[in-house]
Amino acid sequence: MNTRKVLLKKTMDLANEVRGLLDIFGVRLPRTVKHGFFEGLVRPMIEMDDVLAHAINPLLAARTVLFQHDLELDRHVKRAAS
Numbered sequence: 120m121n122t123r124k125v126l127l128k129k130t131m132d133l134a135n136e137v138r139g140l141l142d143i144f145g146v147r148l149p150r151t152v153k154h155g156f157f158e159g160l161v162r163p164m165i166e167m168d169d170v171l172a173h174a175i176n177p178l179l180a181a182r183t184v185l186f187q188h189d190l191e192l193d194r195h196v197k198r199a200a201s
Contacts, residue, residue: 123196126189130154133182137161139173144171154186 134157134162138148144165158179
């Protein structure tokens with residue numbers, strides 16, 4: 120489904136943007152992080168730095184909303200298919 124593909128791409132784009140900002144501040148994430156664990160991994164890393172938290176929190180919030188919509192759409196599609 121095209122809608123799910125778009126949501127997933129935007130979610131990944133935001134995750135990559137967060138990775139890029141963290142890299143500027145010298146923070147590296149593991150190469151592979153599952154979508155459901157991304158925010159839980161990033162939040163503790165940014166809590167100590169107000170500037171970093173201020174820059175990344177809006178991106179994490181937007182990513183979380185998109186990810187939740189993606190999960191909801193995925194469940195709906197699977198229910199419709201069965």
